Amino acid sequence: xxxxxxxxxxxxxxGQAIDRALTRIAHEILEANKGCGNIALVGILTRGAVVAERxxxxxxxxxxxxxPVGSLDISFYRDDVATRLSPEVHRTDIPFDVEGRDVVLVxxxxxxxxxxxxxxxxxxxYGRPCSIQLAVLVDRGHRELPIRADFVGKNVPTSRRExxxxxxxxxxxxxxxxxxxxxxxxx
Amino acid sequence: xxxxxxxxxxxxxxxxxxxxxxxxxxxxxxKEVNERRIKKLPTLRGRTIINLFLEPSTRTxxxxxxxxKRLSADAINMTGSASATVKGESLRDTAKxxxxxxxxxxxxxxxxxxxxxxLTECMDAHVINGGDGRHQHPTQALLDLFTIxxxxxxxxxxxxxxxxxxxxxxxxxxxxxxxxxxxATPVLIAPPTLLPARPDVLGAxxxxxxxxxxxxxxxxxxxxxxxxxxxxxxxxxxxxYARFWGMNEARLSSARPELLVMHPGPMNRGVEISSAVAxxxxxxxxxxxxxxxxxxxxxxxxxxxxxxxxxxx
Numbered sequence: 001x002x003x004x005x006x007x008x009x010x011x012x013x014x015g016q017a018i019d020r021a022l023t024r025i026a027h028e029i030l031e032a033n034k035g036c037g038n039i040a041l042v043g044i045l046t047r048g049a050v051v052a053e054r055x056x057x058x059x060x061x062x063x064x065x066x067x068p069v070g071s072l073d074i075s076f077y078r079d080d081v082a083t084r085l086s087p088e089v090h091r092t093d094i095p096f097d098v099e100g101r102d103v104v105l106v107x108x109x110x111x112x113x114x115x116x117x118x119x120x121x122x123x124x125x126y127g128r129p130c131s132i133q134l135a136v137l138v139d140r141g142h143r144e145l146p147i148r149a150d151f152v153g154k155n156v157p158t159s160r161r162e163x164x165x166x167x168x169x170x171x172x173x174x175x176x177x178x179x180x181x182x183x184x185x186x187x
Numbered sequence: 188x189x190x191x192x193x194x195x196x197x198x199x200x201x202x203x204x205x206x207x208x209x210x211x212x213x214x215x216x217x218k219e220v221n222e223r224r225i226k227k228l229p230t231l232r233g234r235t236i237i238n239l240f241l242e243p244s245t246r247t248x249x250x251x252x253x254x255x256k257r258l259s260a261d262a263i264n265m266t267g268s269a270s271a272t273v274k275g276e277s278l279r280d281t282a283k284x285x286x287x288x289x290x291x292x293x294x295x296x297x298x299x300x301x302x303x304x305x306l307t308e309c310m311d312a313h314v315i316n317g318g319d320g321r322h323q324h325p326t327q328a329l330l331d332l333f334t335i336x337x338x339x340x341x342x343x344x345x346x347x348x349x350x351x352x353x354x355x356x357x358x359x360x361x362x363x364x365x366x367x368x369x370x371a372t373p374v375l376i377a378p379p380t381l382l383p384a385r386p387d388v389l390g391a392x393x394x395x396x397x398x399x400x401x402x403x404x405x406x407x408x409x410x411x412x413x414x415x416x417x418x419x420x421x422x423x424x425x426x427x428y429a430r431f432w433g434m435n436e437a438r439l440s441s442a443r444p445e446l447l448v449m450h451p452g453p454m455n456r457g458v459e460i461s462s463a464v465a466x467x468x469x470x471x472x473x474x475x476x477x478x479x480x481x482x483x484x485x486x487x488x489x490x491x492x493x494x495x496x497x498x499x500x
Contacts, residue, residue, distance in 0.1 A: 073216060077229060084492075085489070091219060125223065
């Protein structure tokens with residue numbers, strides 16, 4: 001079976017659009033939680049962690065206080081471990097007690113919801129949070145589990161044959177962008 | 188896509204330098220899990236792991252059992268006295284029987300070198316060598332590398348002195364090639380009666396005495412004096428062994444301040460290691476034990492994960 005190739009079809013968010021969306025989400029998180037007294041952000045590795053860091057910066061700018069930020073690797077919680085290994089396992093780093101916190105899970109792209117299911121299980125193994133909320137930069141639809149994001153940067157209708165990819169300067173060395181890739185037709 | 192190049196871990200030859208790095212990096216993540224309050228992951232739920240220990244062992248078997256259970260696999264222990272081997276069943280038939288029960292992974296310890304290899308030939312399960320005769324004990328070498336990397340921050344370029352019964356030791360049998368694969372230098376330090384006939388074949392340096400080699404070492408790895416195997420008396424007395432080949436406080440003062448003292452356990456205090464050294468902060472023996480669980484979780488995860496996918500994309 002040959003590897004499927006993809007080519008860039010369109011850009012759905014540029015750097016500015018990402019910035020504006022993150023600023024809005026930061027305000028929405030603060031509004032929904034009545035401030036940042038009890039919240040903690042947990043980004044799903046790798047790109048969710050970048051988004052979480054940026055949200056934390058904005059929240060700090062708005063409220064003048066820092067919020068705890070952690071990063072979560074969900075490789076060991078995936079439901080497809082038997083068929084697929086994560087190419088790289090990263091270290092989970094949650095430097096605060098999740099017990100009783102309002103944990104905001106952060107990811108770049110929300111698709112089937114399976115990653116979020118795994119992440120919720122992982123969080124629960126650290127303690128019993130008061131609540132778990134979900135913030136994503138892009139929601140591309142096609143859920144396979146009853147999961148819904150509380151804070152969404154942009155809803156992007158896609159087909160299952162397409163891929164949505166977020167690139168960040170911190171992880172990819174490229175200018176910030178969210179783009180849709182489509183399969184290249186076999187010749 | 189599977190995580191390692193080999194389906195089994197029988198000897199260190201099955202692992203490339205990249206494989207070793209994958210195992211150690213994966214183990215870092217599992218070490219974090221072992222520090223949590225809830226030390227359990229759902230990763231290998233529904234998989235069956237059999238620990239077939241046909242030679243006495245508590246720590247290695249316990250370590251494998253804990254590793255399997257923390258990954259939510261079903262771990263079953265079979266020991267020599269409880270298995271059908273005492274009723275005269277051959278190893279092949281035991282293997283086929285376990286295979287018929289559809290176990291996914293088998294960890295085997297056996298008094299004879301090559302027994303784990305035999306298992307790979309007559310069953311479908313993955314096999315991990317938990318120590319076979321005087322041959323190898325690969326997960327011990329992996330946990331040793333993990334512990335050295337954790338303390339020294341690197342592996343390449345280190346000089347690691349291995350002291351004692353090289354000739355009968357499966358720990359040395361795995362550690363020497365493992366160190367060479369990662370670019371460290373193994374130095375064998377032992378009375379000539381406990382050195383193999385051709386140490387050059389192993390590709391390790393040989394030092395004539397502990398006192399001469401010690402100042403240059405980054406790690407000193409003390410092998411257990413195997414009382415049960417020393418029947419032919421390869422050295423005149425335990426007292427003499429302790430005096431010339433044992434690690435004590437006086438020797439510690441002639442070593443580098445950052446020297447790490449390691450031992451695979453169980454320790455014979457007062458023989459290969461003095462009590463003062465064993466309890467000093469330079470001794471990282473308990474870190475080795477701690478790393479054992481994480482490293483064994485890593486190899487189980489890497490062998491059992493990602494196999495159903497078949498088609499390599």
